[in-house]
Amino acid sequence: MKERELIELARKVLKNSYSPYSKVEVAAVLLTKDGKVFTGANIENASYGLSICAERAAVFQAVTNGYRDFSKIVICSNLIKPILPCGACCQVLFEFSPQIKIITMNKNGIKETFNLKEVFPRGFRLTK
Ligand SMILES: [Zn+2]
Numbered sequence: 001m002k003e004r005e006l007i008e009l010a011r012k013v014l015k016n017s018y019s020p021y022s023k024v025e026v027a028a029v030l031l032t033k034d035g036k037v038f039t040g041a042n043i044e045n046a047s048y049g050l051s052i053c054a055e056r057a058a059v060f061q062a063v064t065n066g067y068r069d070f071s072k073i074v075i076c077s078n079l080i081k082p083i084l085p086c087g088a089c090c091q092v093l094f095e096f097s098p099q100i101k102i103i104t105m106n107k108n109g110i111k112e113t114f115n116l117k118e119v120f121p122r123g124f125r126l127t128k
Helices: 003-013 054-064 087-096
Strands: 026-032 036-042 068-077 101-105 111-115
Touching: 003 026, 003 036, 003 068, 003 101, 026 054, 036 054, 054 068, 054 087, 068 087
Parallel strands: 068 101
Antiparallel strands: 026 036, 026 068, 101 111
């Protein structure tokens, strides 16, 4: 799937965000190295700690289906500034694909592109 198609899909998925508390809608489209696509939307809960970010929703769906190598994640939100994954999502992305490319868009489609290493340079690893 081409980048433009991933962006279009992210915009569609944004409509599935469940964010009645923050009003911040976020969608993520995750591309595996072999071309599969998984999506996620943020899902909030009245018990705030139970909420899940769009990025982790997408990664967990991919891993559940047997995919662990990711090349790209497209994130879009309804905010004015393109947002980056939170620390928890960066750590989850780092676990599987420390080299992943992050494309993030604001509500008007303005894009910024990063590598995970730029925004999360020293992720946590268990080493012996
Ligand atoms: Zn997050």
